[in-house]
Amino acid sequence: MANHPENPGDSFESITQAILAAQTIGVVSHQRPDGDALGSCIGIGEVLSQLGKTVHMVNADPVPESLQFLAGTERIQVAAELSEPFSVDLLIILDAAGADRVGNAAWAAFANSGLVINIDHHVSNQRFGDLNYVDVISPATGQIVFELIKSNQWTLSPAARDALFAAISTDTGSFRYPNTTGATYRIAADLIDLGADVGWLSQQLYESYPQRRIELLRGLLQNLDIREDGKIAAMKLTRSEAEAVGMRDGDTEGLIDVIRSVDSVVVAVFFEELKDGKIRVSSRSKSTQIDVGQICAVFGGGGHKLAAGARISGPIEEAAERFLNEVAKRFHGLD
Ligand SMILES: [Mn+2]
Structure with missing residues:
Protein backbone atom coordinates (compact mmCIF):
# COMPACT_ATOMS: atom_id res chain seq x y z
CA MET A 1 0.00 0.00 0.00
CA ALA A 2 1.26 3.44 -0.91
CA ASN A 3 0.29 4.75 2.48
CA HIS A 4 3.28 3.36 4.33
CA PRO A 5 6.68 4.85 5.10
CA GLU A 6 9.66 3.51 3.18
CA ASN A 7 10.90 1.43 6.05
CA PRO A 8 8.63 0.71 9.00
CA GLY A 9 11.19 -1.84 10.18
CA ASP A 10 10.90 -5.61 10.37
CA SER A 11 8.38 -7.22 8.04
CA PHE A 12 4.98 -8.60 8.98
CA GLU A 13 6.40 -11.98 7.86
CA SER A 14 9.18 -11.95 10.46
CA ILE A 15 6.79 -10.72 13.16
CA THR A 16 4.33 -13.47 12.20
CA GLN A 17 7.07 -16.10 12.39
CA ALA A 18 8.03 -14.95 15.87
CA ILE A 19 4.38 -15.09 16.93
CA LEU A 20 3.83 -18.56 15.50
CA ALA A 21 7.03 -19.85 17.14
CA ALA A 22 5.94 -18.66 20.60
CA GLN A 23 3.55 -20.49 22.91
CA THR A 24 3.20 -18.06 25.81
CA ILE A 25 2.86 -14.41 24.85
CA GLY A 26 2.64 -11.22 26.90
CA VAL A 27 0.76 -8.25 25.45
CA VAL A 28 1.24 -4.79 26.95
CA SER A 29 0.84 -1.13 26.04
CA HIS A 30 1.63 2.20 27.66
CA GLN A 31 0.63 3.21 31.17
CA ARG A 32 -2.56 5.25 31.57
CA PRO A 33 -3.87 3.34 28.55
CA ASP A 34 -6.14 5.06 26.04
CA GLY A 35 -8.44 3.61 23.39
CA ASP A 36 -5.65 2.85 20.95
CA ALA A 37 -3.47 1.19 23.58
CA LEU A 38 -6.22 -1.05 24.96
CA GLY A 39 -7.93 -1.66 21.63
CA SER A 40 -4.65 -2.77 20.05
CA CYS A 41 -3.96 -5.14 22.97
CA ILE A 42 -7.39 -6.75 22.83
CA GLY A 43 -7.28 -6.92 19.03
CA ILE A 44 -4.04 -8.88 18.89
CA GLY A 45 -4.62 -10.69 22.21
CA GLU A 46 -7.93 -12.17 21.04
CA VAL A 47 -6.42 -13.37 17.79
CA LEU A 48 -3.45 -14.94 19.59
CA SER A 49 -5.80 -16.82 21.92
CA GLN A 50 -7.70 -18.15 18.90
CA LEU A 51 -4.38 -19.36 17.51
CA GLY A 52 -4.04 -21.47 20.67
CA LYS A 53 -1.45 -19.28 22.38
CA THR A 54 -1.43 -18.64 26.11
CA VAL A 55 -1.87 -14.87 26.30
CA HIS A 56 -1.21 -12.58 29.27
CA MET A 57 -2.49 -9.04 28.76
CA VAL A 58 -1.10 -6.66 31.34
CA ASN A 59 -1.08 -2.93 31.94
CA ALA A 60 0.58 -0.76 34.58
CA ASP A 61 -2.77 0.96 35.18
CA PRO A 62 -6.36 -0.27 35.34
CA VAL A 63 -8.70 -0.01 32.34
CA PRO A 64 -10.41 3.39 32.62
CA GLU A 65 -14.12 3.19 33.35
CA SER A 66 -14.87 4.87 30.01
CA LEU A 67 -13.42 1.90 28.08
CA GLN A 68 -14.74 -0.95 30.21
CA PHE A 69 -17.67 -1.37 27.80
CA LEU A 70 -15.26 -3.05 25.37
CA ALA A 71 -15.45 -6.83 25.57
CA GLY A 72 -12.01 -8.20 26.33
CA THR A 73 -10.94 -5.40 28.68
CA GLU A 74 -11.71 -7.77 31.59
CA ARG A 75 -8.79 -9.88 30.34
CA ILE A 76 -6.30 -7.06 30.94
CA GLN A 77 -4.63 -7.52 34.31
CA VAL A 78 -3.27 -4.71 36.44
CA ALA A 79 0.45 -5.38 36.90
CA ALA A 80 0.57 -4.55 40.61
CA GLU A 81 -2.24 -7.04 41.36
CA LEU A 82 -0.43 -10.09 40.00
CA SER A 83 0.66 -12.66 42.56
CA GLU A 84 3.70 -13.65 40.55
CA PRO A 85 5.32 -12.62 37.29
CA PHE A 86 4.61 -14.46 34.05
CA SER A 87 7.25 -16.28 32.09
CA VAL A 88 6.76 -15.67 28.38
CA ASP A 89 8.38 -16.64 25.08
CA LEU A 90 7.43 -13.37 23.49
CA LEU A 91 6.37 -9.92 24.60
CA ILE A 92 4.39 -7.69 22.24
CA ILE A 93 4.48 -4.00 23.15
CA LEU A 94 1.90 -1.78 21.48
CA ASP A 95 1.53 1.98 21.06
CA ALA A 96 4.54 2.80 23.26
CA ALA A 97 7.19 5.17 21.87
CA GLY A 98 9.78 4.03 24.42
CA ALA A 99 10.27 1.04 26.71
CA ASP A 100 9.76 3.38 29.69
CA ARG A 101 6.21 4.27 28.52
CA VAL A 102 5.12 0.77 29.56
CA GLY A 103 5.96 1.59 33.18
CA ASN A 104 8.10 -0.33 35.67
CA ALA A 105 5.16 -2.25 37.11
CA ALA A 106 4.25 -3.73 33.72
CA TRP A 107 7.87 -4.74 33.04
CA ALA A 108 7.97 -6.41 36.47
CA ALA A 109 4.89 -8.45 35.50
CA PHE A 110 7.14 -10.59 33.31
CA ALA A 111 9.86 -12.77 34.79
CA ASN A 112 11.57 -12.69 31.41
CA SER A 113 10.54 -10.83 28.31
CA GLY A 114 11.61 -13.43 25.76
CA LEU A 115 11.71 -11.80 22.35
CA VAL A 116 10.31 -8.26 22.30
CA ILE A 117 8.17 -7.02 19.42
CA ASN A 118 7.55 -3.26 19.32
CA ILE A 119 4.58 -2.17 17.19
CA ASP A 120 3.85 1.54 17.19
CA HIS A 121 3.08 4.68 15.19
CA HIS A 122 4.90 7.43 17.14
CA VAL A 123 7.59 9.38 15.26
CA SER A 124 9.59 9.47 18.48
CA ASN A 125 9.67 5.63 18.74
CA GLN A 126 13.03 4.41 20.03
CA ARG A 127 13.05 1.01 18.25
CA PHE A 128 13.64 -0.74 21.58
CA GLY A 129 12.35 -4.15 20.46
CA ASP A 130 14.16 -7.17 19.01
CA LEU A 131 11.67 -6.74 16.18
CA ASN A 132 10.26 -3.29 15.46
CA TYR A 133 7.40 -2.18 13.25
CA VAL A 134 6.98 1.58 13.46
CA ASP A 135 4.61 3.04 10.89
CA VAL A 136 4.56 6.77 11.55
CA ILE A 137 1.96 7.37 8.85
CA SER A 138 -0.54 5.10 10.54
CA PRO A 139 -2.95 7.21 12.63
CA ALA A 140 -3.35 4.44 15.19
CA THR A 141 -1.45 1.38 16.37
CA GLY A 142 -4.80 -0.39 16.00
CA GLN A 143 -4.58 0.20 12.25
CA ILE A 144 -1.19 -1.58 12.09
CA VAL A 145 -2.53 -4.43 14.22
CA PHE A 146 -5.48 -4.76 11.84
CA GLU A 147 -3.13 -4.88 8.84
CA LEU A 148 -0.95 -7.53 10.51
CA ILE A 149 -4.04 -9.64 11.26
CA LYS A 150 -5.40 -9.16 7.74
CA SER A 151 -2.08 -10.03 6.10
CA ASN A 152 -2.32 -13.42 7.83
CA GLN A 153 -6.04 -13.85 7.22
CA TRP A 154 -6.52 -14.45 10.92
CA THR A 155 -10.15 -14.26 12.05
CA LEU A 156 -11.39 -11.30 14.10
CA SER A 157 -13.70 -12.15 16.99
CA PRO A 158 -16.44 -9.60 17.72
CA ALA A 159 -14.37 -8.38 20.70
CA ALA A 160 -11.25 -7.90 18.56
CA ARG A 161 -13.29 -6.20 15.85
CA ASP A 162 -14.86 -3.70 18.24
CA ALA A 163 -11.56 -3.12 20.05
CA LEU A 164 -9.75 -2.27 16.82
CA PHE A 165 -12.59 0.01 15.73
CA ALA A 166 -12.33 1.82 19.09
CA ALA A 167 -8.53 2.05 18.78
CA ILE A 168 -8.69 3.65 15.35
CA SER A 169 -11.71 5.83 16.07
CA THR A 170 -10.22 7.34 19.24
CA ASP A 171 -6.76 8.06 17.77
CA THR A 172 -8.30 9.77 14.73
CA GLY A 173 -10.83 11.83 16.71
CA SER A 174 -13.57 9.70 15.19
CA PHE A 175 -11.99 9.69 11.71
CA ARG A 176 -11.64 13.49 11.60
CA TYR A 177 -7.95 14.27 12.23
CA PRO A 178 -5.61 14.89 9.28
CA ASN A 179 -3.72 11.67 10.05
CA THR A 180 -6.78 9.72 8.85
CA THR A 181 -5.89 7.97 5.58
CA GLY A 182 -7.84 6.18 2.87
CA ALA A 183 -6.65 2.94 4.42
CA THR A 184 -8.20 4.03 7.71
CA TYR A 185 -11.63 4.36 6.12
CA ARG A 186 -11.21 1.07 4.24
CA ILE A 187 -10.35 -0.67 7.51
CA ALA A 188 -13.38 0.94 9.18
CA ALA A 189 -15.50 -0.32 6.28
CA ASP A 190 -14.08 -3.84 6.74
CA LEU A 191 -14.85 -3.73 10.46
CA ILE A 192 -18.40 -2.56 9.77
CA ASP A 193 -18.84 -5.34 7.19
CA LEU A 194 -17.70 -7.74 9.93
CA GLY A 195 -20.53 -6.49 12.11
CA ALA A 196 -19.14 -3.54 14.07
CA ASP A 197 -22.06 -1.37 15.23
CA VAL A 198 -20.78 2.16 14.53
CA GLY A 199 -23.69 3.93 16.20
CA TRP A 200 -23.39 1.93 19.40
CA LEU A 201 -19.59 2.05 19.52
CA SER A 202 -19.51 5.81 18.89
CA GLN A 203 -22.13 6.41 21.53
CA GLN A 204 -20.15 4.34 24.04
CA LEU A 205 -16.96 6.19 23.13
CA TYR A 206 -18.20 9.77 22.89
CA GLU A 207 -21.62 10.11 24.46
CA SER A 208 -21.47 8.07 27.64
CA TYR A 209 -19.49 10.23 30.03
CA PRO A 210 -20.27 10.36 33.74
MN1 LIG B 1 -1.81 5.52 19.42
Whole structure:
Protein backbone atom coordinates (compact mmCIF):
# COMPACT_ATOMS: atom_id res chain seq x y z
CA MET A 1 0.00 0.00 0.00
CA ALA A 2 1.26 3.44 -0.91
CA ASN A 3 0.29 4.75 2.48
CA HIS A 4 3.28 3.36 4.33
CA PRO A 5 6.68 4.85 5.10
CA GLU A 6 9.66 3.51 3.18
CA ASN A 7 10.90 1.43 6.05
CA PRO A 8 8.63 0.71 9.00
CA GLY A 9 11.19 -1.84 10.18
CA ASP A 10 10.90 -5.61 10.37
CA SER A 11 8.38 -7.22 8.04
CA PHE A 12 4.98 -8.60 8.98
CA GLU A 13 6.40 -11.98 7.86
CA SER A 14 9.18 -11.95 10.46
CA ILE A 15 6.79 -10.72 13.16
CA THR A 16 4.33 -13.47 12.20
CA GLN A 17 7.07 -16.10 12.39
CA ALA A 18 8.03 -14.95 15.87
CA ILE A 19 4.38 -15.09 16.93
CA LEU A 20 3.83 -18.56 15.50
CA ALA A 21 7.03 -19.85 17.14
CA ALA A 22 5.94 -18.66 20.60
CA GLN A 23 3.55 -20.49 22.91
CA THR A 24 3.20 -18.06 25.81
CA ILE A 25 2.86 -14.41 24.85
CA GLY A 26 2.64 -11.22 26.90
CA VAL A 27 0.76 -8.25 25.45
CA VAL A 28 1.24 -4.79 26.95
CA SER A 29 0.84 -1.13 26.04
CA HIS A 30 1.63 2.20 27.66
CA GLN A 31 0.63 3.21 31.17
CA ARG A 32 -2.56 5.25 31.57
CA PRO A 33 -3.87 3.34 28.55
CA ASP A 34 -6.14 5.06 26.04
CA GLY A 35 -8.44 3.61 23.39
CA ASP A 36 -5.65 2.85 20.95
CA ALA A 37 -3.47 1.19 23.58
CA LEU A 38 -6.22 -1.05 24.96
CA GLY A 39 -7.93 -1.66 21.63
CA SER A 40 -4.65 -2.77 20.05
CA CYS A 41 -3.96 -5.14 22.97
CA ILE A 42 -7.39 -6.75 22.83
CA GLY A 43 -7.28 -6.92 19.03
CA ILE A 44 -4.04 -8.88 18.89
CA GLY A 45 -4.62 -10.69 22.21
CA GLU A 46 -7.93 -12.17 21.04
CA VAL A 47 -6.42 -13.37 17.79
CA LEU A 48 -3.45 -14.94 19.59
CA SER A 49 -5.80 -16.82 21.92
CA GLN A 50 -7.70 -18.15 18.90
CA LEU A 51 -4.38 -19.36 17.51
CA GLY A 52 -4.04 -21.47 20.67
CA LYS A 53 -1.45 -19.28 22.38
CA THR A 54 -1.43 -18.64 26.11
CA VAL A 55 -1.87 -14.87 26.30
CA HIS A 56 -1.21 -12.58 29.27
CA MET A 57 -2.49 -9.04 28.76
CA VAL A 58 -1.10 -6.66 31.34
CA ASN A 59 -1.08 -2.93 31.94
CA ALA A 60 0.58 -0.76 34.58
CA ASP A 61 -2.77 0.96 35.18
CA PRO A 62 -6.36 -0.27 35.34
CA VAL A 63 -8.70 -0.01 32.34
CA PRO A 64 -10.41 3.39 32.62
CA GLU A 65 -14.12 3.19 33.35
CA SER A 66 -14.87 4.87 30.01
CA LEU A 67 -13.42 1.90 28.08
CA GLN A 68 -14.74 -0.95 30.21
CA PHE A 69 -17.67 -1.37 27.80
CA LEU A 70 -15.26 -3.05 25.37
CA ALA A 71 -15.45 -6.83 25.57
CA GLY A 72 -12.01 -8.20 26.33
CA THR A 73 -10.94 -5.40 28.68
CA GLU A 74 -11.71 -7.77 31.59
CA ARG A 75 -8.79 -9.88 30.34
CA ILE A 76 -6.30 -7.06 30.94
CA GLN A 77 -4.63 -7.52 34.31
CA VAL A 78 -3.27 -4.71 36.44
CA ALA A 79 0.45 -5.38 36.90
CA ALA A 80 0.57 -4.55 40.61
CA GLU A 81 -2.24 -7.04 41.36
CA LEU A 82 -0.43 -10.09 40.00
CA SER A 83 0.66 -12.66 42.56
CA GLU A 84 3.70 -13.65 40.55
CA PRO A 85 5.32 -12.62 37.29
CA PHE A 86 4.61 -14.46 34.05
CA SER A 87 7.25 -16.28 32.09
CA VAL A 88 6.76 -15.67 28.38
CA ASP A 89 8.38 -16.64 25.08
CA LEU A 90 7.43 -13.37 23.49
CA LEU A 91 6.37 -9.92 24.60
CA ILE A 92 4.39 -7.69 22.24
CA ILE A 93 4.48 -4.00 23.15
CA LEU A 94 1.90 -1.78 21.48
CA ASP A 95 1.53 1.98 21.06
CA ALA A 96 4.54 2.80 23.26
CA ALA A 97 7.19 5.17 21.87
CA GLY A 98 9.78 4.03 24.42
CA ALA A 99 10.27 1.04 26.71
CA ASP A 100 9.76 3.38 29.69
CA ARG A 101 6.21 4.27 28.52
CA VAL A 102 5.12 0.77 29.56
CA GLY A 103 5.96 1.59 33.18
CA ASN A 104 8.10 -0.33 35.67
CA ALA A 105 5.16 -2.25 37.11
CA ALA A 106 4.25 -3.73 33.72
CA TRP A 107 7.87 -4.74 33.04
CA ALA A 108 7.97 -6.41 36.47
CA ALA A 109 4.89 -8.45 35.50
CA PHE A 110 7.14 -10.59 33.31
CA ALA A 111 9.86 -12.77 34.79
CA ASN A 112 11.57 -12.69 31.41
CA SER A 113 10.54 -10.83 28.31
CA GLY A 114 11.61 -13.43 25.76
CA LEU A 115 11.71 -11.80 22.35
CA VAL A 116 10.31 -8.26 22.30
CA ILE A 117 8.17 -7.02 19.42
CA ASN A 118 7.55 -3.26 19.32
CA ILE A 119 4.58 -2.17 17.19
CA ASP A 120 3.85 1.54 17.19
CA HIS A 121 3.08 4.68 15.19
CA HIS A 122 4.90 7.43 17.14
CA VAL A 123 7.59 9.38 15.26
CA SER A 124 9.59 9.47 18.48
CA ASN A 125 9.67 5.63 18.74
CA GLN A 126 13.03 4.41 20.03
CA ARG A 127 13.05 1.01 18.25
CA PHE A 128 13.64 -0.74 21.58
CA GLY A 129 12.35 -4.15 20.46
CA ASP A 130 14.16 -7.17 19.01
CA LEU A 131 11.67 -6.74 16.18
CA ASN A 132 10.26 -3.29 15.46
CA TYR A 133 7.40 -2.18 13.25
CA VAL A 134 6.98 1.58 13.46
CA ASP A 135 4.61 3.04 10.89
CA VAL A 136 4.56 6.77 11.55
CA ILE A 137 1.96 7.37 8.85
CA SER A 138 -0.54 5.10 10.54
CA PRO A 139 -2.95 7.21 12.63
CA ALA A 140 -3.35 4.44 15.19
CA THR A 141 -1.45 1.38 16.37
CA GLY A 142 -4.80 -0.39 16.00
CA GLN A 143 -4.58 0.20 12.25
CA ILE A 144 -1.19 -1.58 12.09
CA VAL A 145 -2.53 -4.43 14.22
CA PHE A 146 -5.48 -4.76 11.84
CA GLU A 147 -3.13 -4.88 8.84
CA LEU A 148 -0.95 -7.53 10.51
CA ILE A 149 -4.04 -9.64 11.26
CA LYS A 150 -5.40 -9.16 7.74
CA SER A 151 -2.08 -10.03 6.10
CA ASN A 152 -2.32 -13.42 7.83
CA GLN A 153 -6.04 -13.85 7.22
CA TRP A 154 -6.52 -14.45 10.92
CA THR A 155 -10.15 -14.26 12.05
CA LEU A 156 -11.39 -11.30 14.10
CA SER A 157 -13.70 -12.15 16.99
CA PRO A 158 -16.44 -9.60 17.72
CA ALA A 159 -14.37 -8.38 20.70
CA ALA A 160 -11.25 -7.90 18.56
CA ARG A 161 -13.29 -6.20 15.85
CA ASP A 162 -14.86 -3.70 18.24
CA ALA A 163 -11.56 -3.12 20.05
CA LEU A 164 -9.75 -2.27 16.82
CA PHE A 165 -12.59 0.01 15.73
CA ALA A 166 -12.33 1.82 19.09
CA ALA A 167 -8.53 2.05 18.78
CA ILE A 168 -8.69 3.65 15.35
CA SER A 169 -11.71 5.83 16.07
CA THR A 170 -10.22 7.34 19.24
CA ASP A 171 -6.76 8.06 17.77
CA THR A 172 -8.30 9.77 14.73
CA GLY A 173 -10.83 11.83 16.71
CA SER A 174 -13.57 9.70 15.19
CA PHE A 175 -11.99 9.69 11.71
CA ARG A 176 -11.64 13.49 11.60
CA TYR A 177 -7.95 14.27 12.23
CA PRO A 178 -5.61 14.89 9.28
CA ASN A 179 -3.72 11.67 10.05
CA THR A 180 -6.78 9.72 8.85
CA THR A 181 -5.89 7.97 5.58
CA GLY A 182 -7.84 6.18 2.87
CA ALA A 183 -6.65 2.94 4.42
CA THR A 184 -8.20 4.03 7.71
CA TYR A 185 -11.63 4.36 6.12
CA ARG A 186 -11.21 1.07 4.24
CA ILE A 187 -10.35 -0.67 7.51
CA ALA A 188 -13.38 0.94 9.18
CA ALA A 189 -15.50 -0.32 6.28
CA ASP A 190 -14.08 -3.84 6.74
CA LEU A 191 -14.85 -3.73 10.46
CA ILE A 192 -18.40 -2.56 9.77
CA ASP A 193 -18.84 -5.34 7.19
CA LEU A 194 -17.70 -7.74 9.93
CA GLY A 195 -20.53 -6.49 12.11
CA ALA A 196 -19.14 -3.54 14.07
CA ASP A 197 -22.06 -1.37 15.23
CA VAL A 198 -20.78 2.16 14.53
CA GLY A 199 -23.69 3.93 16.20
CA TRP A 200 -23.39 1.93 19.40
CA LEU A 201 -19.59 2.05 19.52
CA SER A 202 -19.51 5.81 18.89
CA GLN A 203 -22.13 6.41 21.53
CA GLN A 204 -20.15 4.34 24.04
CA LEU A 205 -16.96 6.19 23.13
CA TYR A 206 -18.20 9.77 22.89
CA GLU A 207 -21.62 10.11 24.46
CA SER A 208 -21.47 8.07 27.64
CA TYR A 209 -19.49 10.23 30.03
CA PRO A 210 -20.27 10.36 33.74
CA GLN A 211 -21.71 13.63 35.03
CA ARG A 212 -18.57 14.33 37.09
CA ARG A 213 -16.66 14.85 33.85
CA ILE A 214 -18.84 17.81 32.91
CA GLU A 215 -18.51 19.11 36.49
CA LEU A 216 -14.77 18.91 36.00
CA LEU A 217 -15.07 20.86 32.77
CA ARG A 218 -17.22 23.51 34.46
CA GLY A 219 -14.38 24.17 36.89
CA LEU A 220 -11.71 24.13 34.20
CA LEU A 221 -13.51 26.66 32.03
CA GLN A 222 -13.69 29.12 34.95
CA ASN A 223 -9.93 29.51 34.62
CA LEU A 224 -9.55 29.13 30.89
CA ASP A 225 -6.24 30.67 29.80
CA ILE A 226 -6.29 32.29 26.34
CA ARG A 227 -3.13 33.86 24.87
CA GLU A 228 -1.59 35.18 21.65
CA ASP A 229 -4.84 36.68 20.32
CA GLY A 230 -6.70 33.47 20.96
CA LYS A 231 -4.22 31.21 19.17
CA ILE A 232 -3.24 29.43 22.39
CA ALA A 233 -5.77 28.04 24.84
CA ALA A 234 -4.92 26.20 28.03
CA MET A 235 -6.69 24.54 30.94
CA LYS A 236 -5.10 23.64 34.27
CA LEU A 237 -6.37 20.91 36.55
CA THR A 238 -5.08 20.84 40.12
CA ARG A 239 -5.23 17.82 42.45
CA SER A 240 -7.73 19.55 44.71
CA GLU A 241 -10.08 20.29 41.79
CA ALA A 242 -9.78 16.69 40.62
CA GLU A 243 -10.49 15.35 44.10
CA ALA A 244 -13.44 17.70 44.60
CA VAL A 245 -15.38 15.96 41.83
CA GLY A 246 -14.04 12.46 42.62
CA MET A 247 -12.19 12.28 39.31
CA ARG A 248 -11.19 8.87 38.00
CA ASP A 249 -8.67 7.79 35.38
CA GLY A 250 -9.90 8.57 31.90
CA ASP A 251 -12.22 11.41 32.96
CA THR A 252 -10.01 14.06 31.35
CA GLU A 253 -9.71 12.14 28.07
CA GLY A 254 -10.86 14.40 25.25
CA LEU A 255 -11.52 17.51 27.38
CA ILE A 256 -8.77 19.24 25.43
CA ASP A 257 -10.96 18.99 22.33
CA VAL A 258 -13.37 21.48 23.88
CA ILE A 259 -10.79 24.29 23.72
CA ARG A 260 -9.20 22.97 20.54
CA SER A 261 -12.57 23.41 18.81
CA VAL A 262 -12.51 27.23 19.19
CA ASP A 263 -11.99 28.83 15.77
CA SER A 264 -9.01 31.04 16.67
CA VAL A 265 -7.19 28.31 18.61
CA VAL A 266 -4.17 26.75 16.94
CA VAL A 267 -2.59 25.12 19.98
CA ALA A 268 -4.56 23.70 22.90
CA VAL A 269 -2.82 22.57 26.06
CA PHE A 270 -4.08 20.67 29.07
CA PHE A 271 -2.09 20.65 32.31
CA GLU A 272 -2.90 18.10 34.97
CA GLU A 273 -1.29 17.92 38.38
CA LEU A 274 -0.58 14.25 39.17
CA LYS A 275 -0.51 12.56 42.57
CA ASP A 276 3.31 12.60 42.59
CA GLY A 277 3.35 16.38 42.03
CA LYS A 278 4.48 16.06 38.41
CA ILE A 279 2.51 17.90 35.76
CA ARG A 280 1.13 15.93 32.85
CA VAL A 281 0.97 18.06 29.70
CA SER A 282 -1.22 17.15 26.73
CA SER A 283 -0.99 19.36 23.68
CA ARG A 284 -2.76 19.55 20.35
CA SER A 285 -1.99 21.63 17.28
CA LYS A 286 -4.20 22.44 14.32
CA SER A 287 -1.27 23.58 12.17
CA THR A 288 1.67 21.52 10.88
CA GLN A 289 3.71 24.75 11.24
CA ILE A 290 3.44 24.46 15.00
CA ASP A 291 4.85 21.05 15.87
CA VAL A 292 3.78 20.22 19.43
CA GLY A 293 5.86 17.03 19.28
CA GLN A 294 8.96 19.24 19.04
CA ILE A 295 7.75 21.51 21.82
CA CYS A 296 7.12 18.52 24.11
CA ALA A 297 10.56 17.16 23.23
CA VAL A 298 12.07 20.33 24.76
CA PHE A 299 10.53 19.12 28.04
CA GLY A 300 11.61 15.51 27.65
CA GLY A 301 8.32 14.33 26.17
CA GLY A 302 7.28 13.56 22.62
CA GLY A 303 4.57 12.27 20.34
CA HIS A 304 3.22 13.43 17.02
CA LYS A 305 3.32 16.78 15.20
CA LEU A 306 -0.29 17.55 16.03
CA ALA A 307 -0.67 15.65 19.30
CA ALA A 308 2.01 15.22 21.92
CA GLY A 309 2.64 15.09 25.63
CA ALA A 310 5.20 15.47 28.37
CA ARG A 311 5.58 15.15 32.11
CA ILE A 312 7.27 18.09 33.75
CA SER A 313 8.01 19.13 37.29
CA GLY A 314 5.60 21.39 39.14
CA PRO A 315 4.22 23.51 40.59
CA ILE A 316 1.47 23.63 37.99
CA GLU A 317 1.42 27.43 37.47
CA GLU A 318 5.16 27.52 36.83
CA ALA A 319 5.06 24.48 34.59
CA ALA A 320 2.26 26.05 32.56
CA GLU A 321 4.17 29.33 32.16
CA ARG A 322 7.31 27.55 30.99
CA PHE A 323 5.43 25.41 28.50
CA LEU A 324 3.13 28.15 27.18
CA ASN A 325 6.10 30.51 26.73
CA GLU A 326 7.74 27.85 24.59
CA VAL A 327 4.55 27.56 22.53
CA ALA A 328 4.28 31.35 22.15
CA LYS A 329 7.89 31.47 20.88
CA ARG A 330 6.91 29.26 17.94
CA PHE A 331 4.22 31.74 16.91
CA HIS A 332 6.67 34.63 17.10
CA GLY A 333 9.04 32.69 14.88
CA LEU A 334 6.36 32.69 12.18
CA ASP A 335 5.91 36.50 12.08
MN1 LIG B 1 -1.81 5.52 19.42
